[in-house]
Amino acid sequence: MNYIPTREEIIADHDNVVYERTCLLTDNPLSYCPGCGHGTAHRLIMEVVEEMNLQADTIGVAPVGCSVLAYDFMNIDMQQAAHGRAPAVATGIKRLMPDKFVFTYQGDGDLAAIGTGETLHACNRGENITIFFVNNGIYGMTGGQMAPTTLPNMKTATSPYGRDVETMGYPLKITELIAMLPGTYFVSRQSVHTPANVRKAKKAIEKAIQYQKLNKGLCFVEIVSNCNSGWKMTPEQSNKWMEENMFPYYPLGDIKVPKEK
Amino acid sequence: MNYIPTREEIIADHDNVVYERTCLLTDNPLSYCPGCGHGTAHRLIMEVVEEMNLQADTIGVAPVGCSVLAYDFMNIDMQQAAHGRAPAVATGIKRLMPDKFVFTYQGDGDLAAIGTGETLHACNRGENITIFFVNNGIYGMTGGQMAPTTLPNMKTATSPYGRDVETMGYPLKITELIAMLPGTYFVSRQSVHTPANVRKAKKAIEKAIQYQKLNKGLCFVEIVSNCNSGWKMTPEQSNKWMEENMFPYYPLGDIKVPKEK
């Protein structure tokens, strides 16, 4: 009457874990729509913070946007900033707590519309902070309105007939702009919709955190992501659409890398 | 007893005028310090408006800065905008009065510090307005504080030991940034401290106005200028200092010119 463990039991043993949700994500269910990239982005950042053993040294800043509740999910000390002001908030923190790892997590409306001034000047001052920028080309939280990064002719709640660049302006490549500033040190654009991209994105996040520890200036990681709700697609469709439409406009890869070896 | 007119009387006859203050400058004495470039910049813009016969079709927007009182000097309809908001004000005007020639006149604090967001987004939307940007590397009006464009190590009231780029950030080349945006059509940097430069600056101003009439997008003319009071120099010294120190950082010339012939 020997009990013979099932195959599952043999394998799914704690010792055999090769991937598990990081303990720096809380148990609270994420408030995001199914398939939304915010969740993956959260996870990667927290994985790196965990792996670098930075929990006690990290102060995060949540924006106004779908990720407004990031503090419910990230098991670190966090501040919720007013819409667009996260880089200023992070500046206030970092200047007074220079030994902490300080990051903001911001959407494209937050960072590139209302927060343009704060973003540009934090970058220009070379604040030793890290900005994670989730660009989904839309205002997810408020119900899918046009963002500065919305693609030409893309339909949103406030461009129901498509973004007309003549009257509504052009998609703003803010990442390319801030990469031009001497205050930024490492600028990279990533995505998190395939396993390979997730791995690359995590690398970029790691670098951005490491460089902050060296006080090299501002590090900036953009993550091009879907907002399947706002785009009115299934998660899978939205990732496909993103590859076909967003990436040509927002090509992935490092935009500014440190010159010295 | 024939009256023989003096040489002066023969020459200084109205018919012989080759240069005269444009009638689009009012009789009010300018409020600027002696030798300040604002006066020349005002004059050039008004000369072009006069020459193009645009007085009745022009609406100007004054900033907050030493040129806050521009409306006392320019004999056109003008609005005084809140600090930094002139591009938004001009957008409001132009969208509703698309046939008017609409311009803003802004200092570097106004345009590149508090007004960064409005500047960038008006440029990005390709508003059919013209921005005249007087960059004197300092906040003239409030008594010579550091501006985003203040040079490294330059002393100002708020950088009394010189601008330390490590903590106070780098001089912001906002003109180069906005030139990257698809919404801008013509971007040029000029100065008005020598006769030759005055002539070139006037050409650029002419173009910027002409292109607006063709609805080509935003035209942007930067004028690097002295603030001799803020810099604590004589006007002549300040122009020399400007050539030696400002121009290397802010090289004169067209930055973006229309591609088509």
Add this chain to the structure above:
Amino acid sequence: MTEEIIIAGFGGQGVLSMGKILAYSGMMQNKEVSWFPSYGPEMRGGTANVTVIISDERISSPILNKFDTAIILNQQSMDKFEDSVKPGGVLIYDPNGIVRHPVRKDINVYTIDAADEAARLGLSKVFNMLVLGAFLKLKPLIEPEYMRKGLEKSLPMRHHNLIPENEKAIERGKQLVKLEHLMN
């Protein structure tokens, strides 16, 4: 007469538009109506609900804590709104996907297998009309003629060809509704 209704479920189930058709129909029948949706980030995660009030008098608050009728279309909504039915009120739900069924004894509970029926018909779009039918069976506030006017008003022109289908679904819903529990 005042009827205060909450309709709660998923985004995509047609919750808001069901409420809107109901409100529009009431309005056509010359009643005072109000329609108040959950809005904003509340909707993240796909939940949606709407409060509809149909009354003979001016409506005071469009936001309520207690309802005459709750129409409940998923578990989360059941958890949230079961308690907000007034004693003696009505709770209608589609049992599909419901694991914790209502337990209150002081209300009248009905079910409608609308999801199954919609699947059976191959017309997932009429799901909400089936549910609406169930409600109208139990609370016949709106006369069919005004129901049609409501449909006309609330559907965009290009969907007017679907009105007969919707009406049929409403009728079908009236047949499908089942009593689960009568209040003690």
Add this chain to the structure above:
Amino acid sequence: MTEEIIIAGFGGQGVLSMGKILAYSGMMQNKEVSWFPSYGPEMRGGTANVTVIISDERISSPILNKFDTAIILNQQSMDKFEDSVKPGGVLIYDPNGIVRHPVRKDINVYTIDAADEAARLGLSKVFNMLVLGAFLKLKPLIEPEYMRKGLEKSLPMRHHNLIPENEKAIERGKQLVKLEHLMN
């Protein structure tokens, strides 16, 4: 005792620092003092003025419309402040560059050729001390010992070597002041 003074002229003439030395000296002599400058864009175009009040009692408003004494150092200031001398008050001015001289008959008018004297001495920096001397001659509010303490306090350390020179200029100013007109 309360003495309300306006000092008005050009930027660069040392108007503000003259006021500051006066105020500091008053303070050292244990008086209540206030010093209130023109500020901001008012200063564009190079004008500068400062209101100094020296008093035995707590000072109410640091901003005044009427003054016991006006010290006037250019035409623009003359145009602006001649009228604000209280009847019976004192107006001191440097006539250099003044084209419209004061006309009021109900005040006491004095001149001091401070610019000329400073030029003669080759010490343009002491211009304002000459003027201050003229004032102190007419209104000997501050004892010399406190004047020195005021100078010490208000000048930065690295300029303390200039104090004797300044004191000399003050004395010289006392000699140079000339009566132009005594009130009727």
Add this chain to the structure above:
Amino acid sequence: MATVKGEIVVNTERCKGCELCVPVCKEKTIKMSGNLNSKGYHFATSINDDCNGCTNCALVCPDGAITVYRVKLKEEKVN
């Protein structure tokens, strides 16, 4: 000879049924369940023994719902 074998465990209450894990699994191990979780989502479930523990599915899961295990198994009585 040893084979690498994997296994996933889906936290069915966290899963939101986005289906993003399905196509990234080269082993076609994941399918959406016909059942609903308490939020009303069809959750992901493992349908075969082919998982190789590559973690692809877990990497793309926005809700961190998947735990991946991997072992080297001795080849035994395969039938």
Add this chain to the structure above:
Amino acid sequence: MATVKGEIVVNTERCKGCELCVPVCKEKTIKMSGNLNSKGYHFATSINDDCNGCTNCALVCPDGAITVYRVKLKEEKVN
């Protein structure tokens, strides 16, 4: 033979004595007056007949204080 001759008129009340017009005059026609205008500025003034009407001075004058005239003069009794 005709010569181009110029003349400037300085609006002495507008002039703020910034002296920027002085160095740009190749003919060295402009000097600052010893007198003050009512604002207290030493104003610019023309000190010789060499002006050629090139307008340089007027172009750089921030206060628009200079009017420039130019004529072709017949060469007459030069002495």
Add this chain to the structure above:
Amino acid sequence: MKDIRLMKGNEAIAEGVIRAGCDGYFGYPITPQSEVLEYLMATKTKERTGMITLQAESEIASIHMVYGGAACGKRVMTSSSSPGISLMQEGISFMAGTELPCLLLNVVRGGPGLGTIQPSQSDYFQAVKGGGHGDYKMIVLAPASVQEMYDFAKLGFELAFKHRIQVMVLSDGAIGQMMEKVELDEQIQRLTDAEIKQKYPWATTGKTPDRERNIITSLDLNPVKQEIININLQKKFKHIEQTEVRFERIMCDDAEYLFVAYGSSARICQKAVLLGRERGIKVGLLRPITLFPYPSKELAKLAKQVKGMLSVEMSAGQMVEDVRLSVNGAVPVEHYGRLGGIMPAPDEVLNVLENKFIRLSVNTPRLCLGIKKIL
């Protein structure tokens, strides 16, 4: 045929401004009022009437776009909700200083800070006392129905141009998000540029030889002049106080007790009045429609008649100060409020009224959460 629709409050005011001949809307999304911009975009205002609709990069940009347009004599507006309106305070103060007419909509949500997105009335002080710097007032209209959201578009523009003043419609998330019946009226033609030039000679429309240049500025470096400007501004506000007060009296004629409430709260109190009458309590409701100018005289009159007034607001006690200032001690004035996005219920407010003034009921209000003790 009457054009009757079921509309959201936000949609109704959007349709209202189009029909009122609005020339331009500039705004930035924020819950619970994003439907205003969305509706305008969806309805293609440019094609319908020539009206410009533009999504700005922020609320600050929006208000200054409004400034630019208004200074040209155009009918322009923006809308937002509480945090966005806070961002506009400098701009609003500039519009006050330049006396530019415009329509502003605040669909209030619970604050402070990010707060909730649920309805609230806690921006009363900001709207009525002046959230921006300096001495100024706006006309503040408080709609209590979707129909009024629609109606106040036209009324708002009329008042704005009549007095060269900013008109704020102070709504809330309930009125903005709910759908009700709305009766629409005819399209008013937008003014042509020529008409504007003639009707609004102060507007910056380009300096023509027939007039001096027009200047829009709120600056005067000379305090003596600035004081005169400000005195004239104050005279205008006084004049508005004398001529533009609007309110609704509901069962006030024989009232012994009075609710004072605006907007959503007024609807609840209206129901409470009916409940009260059923219970035999002679209670009435004064509903201020204009919050500035405030119906102080009417309240002062009613103070002679009633035994107590209860100001019901979804706030910690803001309008109640104006009620107290109006009656100047003549009658007890109490406050009852719910916070954070919660709306009170009719029986709840009636119970409070009874408790505070009549003391014959021993019920504490159902949902009071201890609020009574501290407010």
Add this chain to the structure above:
Amino acid sequence: MKDIRLMKGNEAIAEGVIRAGCDGYFGYPITPQSEVLEYLMATKTKERTGMITLQAESEIASIHMVYGGAACGKRVMTSSSSPGISLMQEGISFMAGTELPCLLLNVVRGGPGLGTIQPSQSDYFQAVKGGGHGDYKMIVLAPASVQEMYDFAKLGFELAFKHRIQVMVLSDGAIGQMMEKVELDEQIQRLTDAEIKQKYPWATTGKTPDRERNIITSLDLNPVKQEIININLQKKFKHIEQTEVRFERIMCDDAEYLFVAYGSSARICQKAVLLGRERGIKVGLLRPITLFPYPSKELAKLAKQVKGMLSVEMSAGQMVEDVRLSVNGAVPVEHYGRLGGIMPAPDEVLNVLENKFIRLSVNTPRLCLGIKKIL
């Protein structure tokens, strides 16, 4: 030896915050307060005490830098003048919602809009009633001398941390720009990070294993929870009203008439009291030092004693509402104000008092410019 200096008000508060152990200043230049930032820069705060001084790109950035620093338990401040303070209203509301302590300085100038740069008191409503959205209060301190500018730096930080509240020093261009004697006290040590962690357990200093993560947020999507948060906030304000009222009584004991004035106006009224006494009028001055909490009880007491109160403000009538609310009709309350950057004179305000209450003088105030008629 006592360290006595002649300083500008702006310099005094800058020196004051350094000595009060301030950790960080973030600000943007604006007249008439740019000397605060300039002084801090010139004195090399980083070298003196480790204090960070940073010029921000705008007032909005400044207030949010303050937010970030304050949330770490640091003593931080910003300063500005009227238009700049208007821009901070959203940020201030966020700080209120998150209960973050900080020091804010408004050196008020004449508004609305760009206005003048001369002294004014027309931002009273904004400071005291809440210029931002939502129900909140700040503690508002009104200095009347350069010494108080200095003193209120320390007091301000103390109150801010005691109550986790924003403290605004409401000054004006006169107090900011004038030089007066100041007596300085000892340098207070800045707190170390370890001390902060211990004293302010709510601060985001990095989540260590010994505690749950700290979250600074003003958001709750659940209105029921948000209401509880707001009720607690209101309780705090009530508590402050009961414990932190500060005022100065000047010749009030036998007063038959009362000036009520703060800041610069109070100085003028103090002189007017002396003048009045010379003329045989028994007049006193109540000078509120805290504008919130307002000395309402003291005024209510005085209302039983005096025959009339005159609120003197450099505004069109703002604080006067709080005076009226305090006395609730018990005594006539009048207002006298000068606008646009003009300061009234002592005899001027005394004449007004006589005219309004005693009617034995026939002089109309010298510089009244018709203001009396309309205000």
